[in-house]
Structures are given as structure tokens and as C-alpha cells.
Amino acid sequence: MPAASWAPLSPAERAVAIEVLTHGPVSRSEIARKLNLSAGSLTRLTKPLIESGLLVEDPAAASFPLPVQGPGPAPAAAPAFPAVKVPPPDARIPAPTTRQGRPSQPLDIVADSRFFAGFKITEDTVYGVVTTLKSDVVAARALPLPTREPADVAGLLHAMTMDFAADFPRLAGIGVGLGGYVVGPDRTVTSPFLGWDGVPFVDLLEQRTDLPVVVENDVAALVESEAWFGAGRGLDRFVVLTIGAGVGYGLVIGGQLVRSGDDIRGIGRRWIVNPNGPLTPDGDRGSATALLSIPSIRHQVAAATGRNHTYDEILTLAAAGDPMATRVIDEAARALGTVVAQIANFAMPQKILLAGEGVGLVEVANPAINEAITANRHPLAEPVALETKISDFNDWARGAAVLAIKILVLGRPKPPQ
Numbered sequence: 053m054p055a056a057s058w059a060p061l062s063p064a065e066r067a068v069a070i071e072v073l074t075h076g077p078v079s080r081s082e083i084a085r086k087l088n089l090s091a092g093s094l095t096r097l098t099k100p101l102i103e104s105g106l107l108v109e110d111p112a113a114a115s116f117p118l119p120v121q122g123p124g125p126a127p128a129a130a131p132a133f134p135a136v137k138v139p140p141p142d143a144r145i146p147a148p149t150t151r152q153g154r155p156s157q158p159l160d161i162v163a164d165s166r167f168f169a170g171f172k173i174t175e176d177t178v179y180g181v182v183t184t185l186k187s188d189v190v191a192a193r194a195l196p197l198p199t200r201e202p203a204d205v206a207g208l209l210h211a212m213t214m215d216f217a218a219d220f221p222r223l224a225g226i227g228v229g230l231g232g233y234v235v236g237p238d239r240t241v242t243s244p245f246l247g248w249d250g251v252p253f254v255d256l257l258e259q260r261t262d263l264p265v266v267v268e269n270d271v272a273a274l275v276e277s278e279a280w281f282g283a284g285r286g287l288d289r290f291v292v293l294t295i296g297a298g299v300g301y302g303l304v305i306g307g308q309l310v311r312s313g314d315d316i317r318g319i320g321r322r323w324i325v326n327p328n329g330p331l332t333p334d335g336d337r338g339s340a341t342a343l344l345s346i347p348s349i350r351h352q353v354a355a356a357t358g359r360n361h362t363y364d365e366i367l368t369l370a371a372a373g374d375p376m377a378t379r380v381i382d383e384a385a386r387a388l389g390t391v392v393a394q395i396a397n398f399a400m401p402q403k404i405l406l407a408g409e410g411v412g413l414v415e416v417a418n419p420a421i422n423e424a425i426t427a428n429r430h431p432l433a434e435p436v437a438l439e440t441k442i443s444d445f446n447d448w449a450r451g452a453a454v455l456a457i458k459i460l461v462l463g464r465p466k467p468p469q
Contacts, residue, residue: 061101061463064089068097069106069462070307073186074280077110077158098159105165106461109157161185166224166461169216170453171209172270172445173197173230174297175245178205179445180212182220183453185461187281191216192446202251210260226263227456228253229270229448231298241267245297266456270448274407275302275309276458277451283405283439291401293391294443295410297347299323299340303399320345325387343387346410352380363409367416385417389424396429396436403437407447411440 061069064087071083084094101107163184172179174197182191193212197205209228217223232243239254257265275284275292284290284304294300299320303310320341321334329338332348342348346363354360356376361369369377388406395404406414414421425436441447 062097064093065097065101066462068094069101070280072107072159073161073457073462074285077160079158083159102159106161107159108162110160163188164222166222167216167220168225168227168453168456168460169213169223170227170273170449170451170456171212171229172448172452173205173228173246174445175200177445178208178212179449180209180216181446181449181453182216182223183450183457185457187277187450187454187457189446189450191219192449194445200246200248202248202253202256205246206253206256206260209257213261213263223263225456225460226257226261226265227273227452227454228257228265228267229273229452229455230267231270233269234267239267264456264460266452266459268452268455270451271300271302272309272311273451273455274300274443274448275304275451277447277454278405278407279304279307279309280454280458283403283441287402289399289401291395291399291404293395293404293406294408295344295346295388295406295413296408298334298345300408301395303401323391325390326383329383329387340387340391343384344391344410344413349380349384349410353377356380364412367412371416381413381417382420384413385420386424388413389421390428392421392436392438393425393428396425396433401437403439406438406440407443409443411442414440 067087068083071086072078075082080091080094080098083089084091087094089097098107102109163186166185167182167190168185170181170183176197177194178197179194180192181189183189193215195208195212197208199205209226213223213226230241230243231245232241232248234241234254235250239252240250241253242249242251254265254267257267271292271294274294278284278292279287279290284292287304288306290304292300292302292304301319321336321339323340324336324338325340325343326338330342330348330352331337332342332351334341334345334347336342349366350361350363353366353376361377366377367381370381392404392406395401425438429436
């Protein structure tokens with residue numbers, strides 16, 4: 053049964069499916085409680101999901117209702133063994149434990165019933181993973197990207213998909229994450245990183261693979277993945293801030309990623325943190341990108357020293373007290389603390405996840421980050437719940453696969469009216 057046959061779902065069916073997907077196996081009573089559904093409504097909603105094969109009743113994990121406690125008669129005489137304490141005559145003791153009613157069979161999703169391919173496209177490499185329906189990565193591969201021509205990139209992803217399909221024949225869909233965004237109903241892709249403008253990449257890849265394809269901004273895909281299965285699971289207000297080749301931002305409210313009309317996630321080039329800050333080739337003076345992105349940090353150190361260093365080398369130099377590396381990293385740390393405080397002030401999230409290849413900055417310059425957060429927050433404000441995660445490119449590819457699961461299996465949610 054192809055993934056497309058599971059869609060479209062009604063909003064209520066979709067809510068039930070998401071609850072089971074992200075928390076299963078889960079009892080019907082728990083689903084009904086969380087979604088404020090009656091038993092009859094839940095039965096009506098789950099029936100087509102079970103019949104389609106998306107959900108399954110899990111007899112192995114069946115549970116029984118808790119025993120009903122009730123009064124019992126007072127003992128007529130003392131027990132045969134004096135060592136046992138006799139309850140007073142007016143005591144109420146539990147009735148014998150009995151199982152009542154039919155066992156409640158939890159609902160779950162068969163994780164390996166379908167597999168999904170997820171790809172993260174960088175400027176020079178394609179990272180690919182295969183995940184189960186519950187987003188567990190079961191295979192991973194990376195290949196160099198010799199050319200950024202759309203047809204060639206589609207051909208490379210096709211070849212990787214066919215390799216994956218040989219080992220996982222129940223491959224049901226493809227998700228692709230890249231530094232760019234999808235425009236309009238024709239799903240054309242614009243990506244400054246790849247030099248693409250209005251490229252019909254979805255069609256190019258679907259024609260080659262004969263599988264449904266979802267292409268999305270890579271930050272949006274990572275946010276969706278973390279909101280469903282990672283640091284933001286179960287939270288109402290959640291933010292992901294990424295630093296790496298650029299600076300990305302995503303806000304989740306009520307379990308939904310907040311989207312704008314253009315849905316551009318790379319807002320760091322216009323996010324002015326310090327108007328007197330550095331001017332770099334990418335981003336306005338003193339922007340989040342100019343202060344925090346890995347290329348900008350490398351550019352600043354190279355411009356001052358005449359030597360090129362990797363990002364990890366710069367962090368090592370700063371930790372050792374090198375004057376120039378220390379100055380650049382301290383300025384980046386203060387900028388990061390300021391950005392985190394601004395997010396906390398205005399979005400008021402329950403948690404901020406800092407992710408990406410650049411989060412090694414936190415380990416080297418954590419005191420400066422915390423000082424900047426404190427300086428930009430009200431003295432009575434609650435501490436910012438900040439979590440860091442060094443995300444490799446396989447995590448980004450997994451995010452693309454999760455987005456494919458979300459859209460191809462459950463259907464794209466309708467925007468609020």
C-alpha cells in the first residue's frame with residue numbers, strides 16, 4: 053500500500069495519528085484524554101486508521117484497567133497467627149483484586165512497515181539516511197556533489213535512493229532539505245547556496261524515482277523533527293536556533309511550526325545584533341550571520357592574521373588564549389547570548405534548542421554567553437531553558453525524512469482560518 057493511500061486525513065484523524073506516532077504505544081484512554089475525545093469519537097476516528105494499516109492494536113502491550121477499590125466487611129475474629137496486626141472493627145479494607153472488563157489494547161504504529169529516505173544537500177556533499185516510520189535511522193550514506201546543476205543533483209539523489217531501495221524495498225517517499233525555500237503551487241525551489249532560482253526540483257526527482265517527494269528548507273525540516281521526536285516533544289512553545297553555514301530560526305506554537313508567506317528561515321543576514329559589529333562578505337554589518345556563522349568567524353580571523361583556520365582550530369586557539377581568536381569568539385559568544393535573550397523575551401518559549409555545526413562555541417565561551425543573556429533579560433525573568441545539540445548532517449537528513457513522513461503519510465495540515 054503506497055504512502056499516498058494513507059492521506060488525506062481529517063484534522064481529527066491526523067491529531068490521533070500524530071499522538072500515536074510520537075508517543076505510541078499509547079492507550080486509547082490516554083489519547084482520548086489528551087485530545088478531549090469521547091470513547092465513541094475515538095473509536096470512529098481510529099477505525100479507518102487501523103483498516104488502512106497506519107495504526108495497529110498492540111496485543112503484546114495490552115494493559116488492563118486498574119482494580120476497583122471498595123469496602124469490605126470487618127474481620128470477625130483475630131487471624132490464626134498472632135504476629136499479624138488485626139485491623140480495628142470499623143476498618144474498611146480493599147476488595148479482592150479482580151480484572152474487570154475487556155483489556156485495553158494500546159495503539160501503535162508498525163515502525164518498519166514503511167521506510168523513508170531523507171537528504172540534506174550542502175554546497176559540496178549530499179547526505180542521505182533511511183528512517184523507519186518512527187524516524188529511527190537505519191542506514192546512512194554521504195556522496196560528494198560534483199556539480200550543482202539541478203538535473204545532476206536530481207540524478208545523484210536518484211542513484212542514492214535506488215541504493216537505499218535495494219536494502220529497503222518498502223521505501224515510501226523522499227524528503228529533501230536544503231538552504232532555500234519552495235515557492236508557489238508548482239513547488240519550484242530557490243536556493244542561494246546552490247545558485248538555484250525557481251528550479252522545478254520536486255518534479256525532476258519524482259520523475260526519476262517514481263516516489264512522492266517533499267522539498268523543504270532544511271531548518272524547517274530540522275525544527276519539525278525536533279518538535280516531533282526530539283528536544284521539543286510535548287512542548288507547546290519551542291524554538292530551534294541553528295548556527296553553522298548560516299543562522300536559522302524556527303518557532304513552534306501549539307505543536308505547529310509557525311510559517312510565513314515566504315517561509316524564509318535564513319533570517320540571520322538581516323538580524324542586526326550589534327550595528328557596530330564586523331562587516332563580512334555575507335550579511336549586513338553586525339548581523340547574526342556576520343557574528344555567528346562559521347564562514348564569517350573564519351573570515352574575521354583570516355583577515356586579522358593572514359592565515360586560514362578551520363572553525364575547530366579557531367575554537368581551540370580561543371580556548372588556549374590566542375588573542376585574535378579569543379576576541380572573535382568572545383564577540384560571537386556575546387552575540388549568541390543577545391540573540392537567545394531576544395528570542396526568550398519576545399517568543400517566550402519553554403525551551404530553546406541550539407543546534408548545528410557551530411554549537412562548539414558554547415563549550416568554549418559559555419560564561420560570555422550567559423553574561424549576555426543575563427544583561428538582556430529582566431532581572432526577575434525566569435532562567436532561559438537552553439539546550440545544545442551538536443547536529444551532524446545526518447540529523448538534518450533525518451529531519452527531511454521526518455517531514456516526508458509528516459506530509460506524505462499524514463497530509464499537510466491546513467493553515468488556521
